Amino acid sequence: MEKNIGRLSWGDWIWGLIHVFLDTITQRVWSCHLQPLPEMPAMAGVTCIVTGATSGIGLNTARELAKAGAHVVLAVRNTKAANELIKLWQKDQCANGVPLLDVEALELNLSSLKSVRQFAKDWELQNRPLHILINNAGIFHMAGSERVSEDRLEEHMQVNHLAPSLLTMLLLPSLLRSGPSRVINVSSAMHHLGSLDFEDLNTTPGKKGFNSTAAYSSSKLAQLHFSNVLQRTLPEEANVDIISVHPGEVITNVVRTLPKWLQVAYKFIPFFLFTPLEGARSVLFCATDPHVLEYARAIRASNYPSAPYFSSACTPVSVAKQAMDLDAAFKTWNKTLELVGLPDYYFQRVVSGVPGQAETIETIDEED
Numbered sequence: 001m002e003k004n005i006g007r008l009s010w011g012d013w014i015w016g017l018i019h020v021f022l023d024t025i026t027q028r029v030w031s032c033h034l035q036p037l038p039e040m041p042a043m044a045g046v047t048c049i050v051t052g053a054t055s056g057i058g059l060n061t062a063r064e065l066a067k068a069g070a071h072v073v074l075a076v077r078n079t080k081a082a083n084e085l086i087k088l089w090q091k092d093q094c095a096n097g098v099p100l101l102d103v104e105a106l107e108l109n110l111s112s113l114k115s116v117r118q119f120a121k122d123w124e125l126q127n128r129p130l131h132i133l134i135n136n137a138g139i140f141h142m143a144g145s146e147r148v149s150e151d152r153l154e155e156h157m158q159v160n161h162l163a164p165s166l167l168t169m170l171l172l173p174s175l176l177r178s179g180p181s182r183v184i185n186v187s188s189a190m191h192h193l194g195s196l197d198f199e200d201l202n203t204t205p206g207k208k209g210f211n212s213t214a215a216y217s218s219s220k221l222a223q224l225h226f227s228n229v230l231q232r233t234l235p236e237e238a239n240v241d242i243i244s245v246h247p248g249e250v251i252t253n254v255v256r257t258l259p260k261w262l263q264v265a266y267k268f269i270p271f272f273l274f275t276p277l278e279g280a281r282s283v284l285f286c287a288t289d290p291h292v293l294e295y296a297r298a299i300r301a302s303n304y305p306s307a308p309y310f311s312s313a314c315t316p317v318s319v320a321k322q323a324m325d326l327d328a329a330f331k332t333w334n335k336t337l338e339l340v341g342l343p344d345y346y347f348q349r350v351v352s353g354v355p356g357q358a359e360t361i362e363t364i365d366e367e368d
């Protein structure tokens with residue numbers, strides 16, 4: 001039987017909780033020197049995908065990238081809502097006498113691995129470039145009971161980790177073609193409370209008493225493990241970097257599962273919390289700042305035990321102890337590939353430039 005680090009010691013758990021609490025109440029202090037938005041380079045000719053761009057941090061990230069001149073794809077489960085949003089943005093641009101934004105909405109439902117494969121296959125068949133992939137979409141059913149995805153996996157783990165990891169892997173050919181390119185994983189300080197069962201990566205519904213905080217934190221820990229292995233396995237000449245960022249504690253629709261009265265109360269404690277635009281700041285910084293890539297490369301060269309991770313104040317910081325465990329990271333990597341149905345040979349083939357990845361996706365589809 002595999003060793004589990006599934007049980008965080010009480011000491012580590014309490015330390016994690018203190019970390020999250022201190023991070024929340026001090027985030028305004030650490031970021032008080034920052035402008036509302038980072039200075040962004042001209043983004044004409046840059047193609048970005050932002051998942052979960054219909055709400056909160058993703059919405060603001062997508063709009064600001066488009067305002068800076070990038071071609072932005074809103075990868076969303078609700079394309080009607082995204083198209084309405086696009087209409088509103090364009091109306092604002094017209095009203096302000098500035099050029100229309102270069103944006104489009106495409107369907108991507110992370111609760112369905114089939115939808116992820118379809119999205120990537122369509123992208124790849126069109127041979128589209130991809131310079132920045134922002135894995136932002138996420139769920140935290142704070143007061144919810146356990147939910148199961150279309151693939152019969154625990155939903156936090158699927159939406160926050162497994163599906164974005166599959167998306168990243170299947171879009172690697174486009175990222176490699178377009179280098180320098182980067183993948184930004186919107187993480188969370190809550191990973192400090194995460195722990196993983198490597199036998200099933202906490203994906204089997206009903207296995208143990210469900211706790212949404214543990215499910216969310218563990219999905220964010222798994223995402224960091226996966227990023228760690230991907231960043232260290234990609235050769236430097238691939239010109240693709242994987243960067244994780246904690247956006248801060250932000251007032252968004254992430255509280256949608258709380259009782260209505262608590263949602264209202266939550267909106268009345270804004271002093272410590274960021275607005276969605278402030279939440280997008282560190283994500284935009286990681287997606288566009290040239291020094292972030294220099295830092296990522298220095299980290300890779302130094303063989304540091306985690307991939308680059310930035311705070312909501314746009315500063316590189318350490319991840320939790322359990323996110324630095326390389327042995328655990330490789331276990332998460334292997335189990336993730338197994339759960340999303342990617343064959344062992346896939347990564348090596350993509351990195352060595354074997355053409356025909358759309359056909360590979362086809363094969364995986366047929367094996368379903």
Ligand SMILES: NC(=O)c1ccc[n+]([C@@H]2O[C@H](COP(=O)([O-])OP(=O)(O)OC[C@H]3O[C@@H](n4cnc5c(N)ncnc54)[C@H](OP(=O)(O)O)[C@@H]3O)[C@@H](O)[C@H]2O)c1
Binds near residue numbers: 053057076186189
């Ligand atoms: N808010 C915070 O304090 C905070 C703190 C740390 C990290 N984060 C992270 O920041 C990211 C953005 O969260 P947010 O606070 O902006 O939350 P949000 O306002 O709830 O936005 C989440 C986005 O994800 C999309 N989404 C949810 N399930 C999806 C699925 N199955 N397929 C495709 N898209 C899906 C949502 O789409 P719909 O509009 O269709 O529901 C929405 O666009 C998440 O990864 C979250 O974990 C947030």
